Amino acid sequence: MSQSEINAEWQPVARPLNSKDFKTLILSSLGGTLEFYDFVIYALYIDTIVKPLFLPPTLSPLTLDLFAWGIFAAGYLVRPVGGIIMAHFGDKVGRKQMFTLSVAMMALPTFIIGILPTYETIGIVAPLLLLLMRMLQGAAIGGEMPGAWVFIAEHTPKQRYGLGVGTLTSGITGGILLGFFVTIMVDLYFTSQNILDYAWRIPFIIGGIFGVISVYLRKFLSETPIFKELAARKALEKSIPVVTVIKKHKTACLIVALLTWSLSTAIMVGILITPGRIVGGMYHFANLDWRIGGCIAALTLSIGCVISGWLDDKLGTAKTVILTWGGLAVVSIYFYSSLAPDMSLTKLYWIWALFGLFIGSIAMTPIIGTRTFPPAIRYSGLSLSYNLAYALFSAITPTLTIYLLSPDHILGEYSYLGAGIYISAVAILAVLVGFSTLAQKGWQNNANNKSVNS
Template sequence: MSTTNTTASAQQPARALTRKDYKTLVLSSLGGTLEFYDFVIYAFYIDTIVKPLFMPDYLDPFTKDLFAWGIFAAGYLVRPIGGIIMAHFGDRVGRKKMFTLSVALMALPTFIIGILPTYEAIGILSPMLLLLMRMLQGAAIGGEMPGAWVFIAEHTPKQRYGFGLGILTSGITGGIFLGSLVSIIIGIKFTQSETIAYAWRIPFILGGIFGVISVYLRRFLSETPIFKELAARKALEKNFPIVTVFKYHKLACLIIALLTWSLSTVIMVGILITPGRIMGGMYHVPELDWRIASCIGALSLTIGCILFGWLEDKLKTRLTMVICWGGLIITSLYFYSSLYIGIDLTQLYFNYALMGLFSGSAVTTPIIGTRSFPPSIRYSGLSGAYNLSYALFSAITPTLTLYLLNPAHFLANYSYLGAGIYISFVAIIAIITAQIPLAYRGWSDKSLS
């Protein structure tokens, strides 16, 4: 097995961040922002656009919910395909090439969604085409996020490793903030009838343009020093990297799977589902107000990623995990218990910002994930385990969340806490997973699974 002879470290040796490092962080983060914007903008229009324009009127509200969120989840289901293919070539021909290709593949389907005919115009073909575009977006993002994390991990000095990944992940989650901001501007500039008639298309068309900008920005990035070292020493993986991953690195895959469950739940439930479905749908918060709350939560999430990445460098993994995920348990249960019809907006915004800050716990997944595999198969290892897990959990999370929120089902009178209970459960899983030595120490020649 070729990975046993690999000695390249998870990131660059200890040194100060240089001007080139900051340039790499900024360009990578901005590109991630623009690409993730393309991927999540759909979620901001599920209730206001997707259900009324792309679903037949004869469906009951709950079925429309399932279909609309199911199309959203479909983007996650195909992530492993794009992720595994791009990671294979990322481990064989270079991180940078695949890092750039992923964003190029995102731009086209996003633009097409912006010009799609509605159900009224072409019938069932409309939601089918929407589903296809979401699947293409999923294939693209499957290569983007693991590739971005590996790219930065192999550029960043080890004493700033958490901070570097925190900056990058904040850029990626910044796509949610950008999507929220654009949706607010659309809501202010256009009436509801104008938005339904044509203005909803603007964010998607802008997304296609953003994708082109991202491709251009990544021309200025250089290949990672670690990949160059592997290529120079002819130490690149000679077999199919993904086969080596699942054959020899099962524990690392399990760790990533569990942490991905935690990350995916925080993002999907806490950040994407909560504003429209819970604030707007359950507590009748006006659309503009819940969109503002969404923007605040996404901004807090972005700050949280940087904060907990920085904290990782100072306090190391196990203590950081207890602080950030433990804080998320407290703030999420408090937030969902504080909601009521007619809630004061200042209280709503503050409580959601607090939960959003601790949702930055999601950054611990790439921090642990990128160091759990040897360099020669790192991209394939992280991408395969992360995307397969995300596909599984994103498929069940929207339906499970809707089930937990329904007072006629499992939680009954406590259904208003359903989202908070789910988030707290996966937070506990993250804290327990961090106690595994491979999770907090990282891969070494002696830790091969």
């Protein structure tokens, strides 16, 4: 990579996409799909497997909900630890090595979950082991997500930056689609008793195998041209990257943190909590029906991520956040207000597809967030702000959502809109953040922008 191929803002110059770009996108996206599948498969089994098999049967329904989703949230709470450590070495020794390590760290705990004894067998040790495995998964994905976005952002030509990051995000969220698909297959081919007895283990064991495949695939990727250029010019960060981030890039951290709140809420509430807890639990649709609906939403989510990235390249950030996040603010209220126990499956699936499409606006979080930091500390900056924010908001979101959905609390008779109101609020927040100067222009290597970037 010659200096002429890196512009003044340390981005790949505008050029046509070539076969190497497509290979990088495909391999990175597929690896992200397999790893994210490992992480979210737990959420898809909370009501049908985790609560009946891993928690004491004497607990009240509300307590079961809080403990089950608390174990899920624990995976997010440890993300900053794994993310900061892997990002440090990603900025020091290279993006690719950490990009591969994160997948390897995900595969083992996923496989172990698939062979864990249940509460009936070993008592309270069962949920404690499950909690430990979730924490190990969280540490792994803490390095995976920011690392993947930085990796693609530094490979993709400038005029295709949004499309590149959006496509990768689509691949990562495709893991949710894969998770729904595998659980649907399990539901179709096994009886409810078979699933409780042994078949629930199959998706987790498959996930562990997927992790090994991901490690193999990433051997075919090359280091990012920008990191190579930094190393060649001896321009790598000489101090501890995360310290530089905290001292000099507070505005960028705030922007990423707020956008992460929007992203985490849209994914956790709209994609992971809504199928089983709301459509299945509140409106009493059958397991297979809500799994199919969730699968449809996950598919359109992946499509929406690509569209969001393409729009950012074509229209710019300000117009794109209005169309994407602004659209989600409206559609979320429409979706939850339309749900009814007696509605047809056709209507349910159509409005769920539309809802999922606009949740694709989450791709704007990495598109904006990755470019707000200079390349020497980009991995650390994105990882610190993204993972800390995700840990914070994922810890409060399940409890807050359950609270909003209760007719005994703040929303009263309008509690059925609780999830929609929460998603709509954070979507509007994302629109406002998208209008900031740093969000639109990103970090720029000139003296006039120093005040903006710190």
